[in-house]
Amino acid sequence: MNTDGDDTDLLDAYLRATLARLGPAGFEAVIRAADATCLLLADGQSAVLAGPDGAAFGSDLQREYLALLAVLITGRTDHLIVALPSADGASGWAVVEQHLTRDPKALADLCTRIGDLARDSVRTGTALAQLWRAS
Known part of the structure; x- marks a missing residue:
């Protein structure tokens, strides 16, 4: 379990590390996909946990997308x-x-x-x- 007391700091640190891993283009793709999923979920709709189709959203970005959703949903990085x-x-x-x-x-x-x-x-x-x- 995370020992950080402030979720904002945890998310900020996680997003900075994700940006460093993915670069600006990959980071933007993952953020957009996660944002669209969160909007669907917040509206009470079912959401298929998958990013956009195509080679531009390959396996590495799909993994990062799911990891980001896990952090957003659980508030943890463990x-x-x-x-x-x-x-x-x-x-x-x-x-x-x-x-x-x-x-x-x-x-x-x-x-x-x-x-x-x-x-x-x-x-x-x-x-x-x-x-x-x-x-």
Whole structure:
């Protein structure tokens, strides 16, 4: 857990480090994506936790986007981002608590469950879209 008493200082330090890692263009892309997601969530809408499509928002920026959302939502920086490889070779990311890294089996089980849920969601979405078009 963070020991910083002032969340503003924590966020400011995190954003400065992110800017240093990504450079201005990458930083702006991540901030814009996170801002759009936060606006959707604040309005009570569901938000797909994904950045813009295309090579300009590649895997590294997707990871940074998710990490920023985790900091904004939890107010902490002690989470970890782990890769979630899928059967089609694409990678996704998950935010996990640090204690899971001490138990590789629990982490693997969690990643499997997340992958299964994601595949189920895609199948459900596809089925609903087909029903919608058919009606």
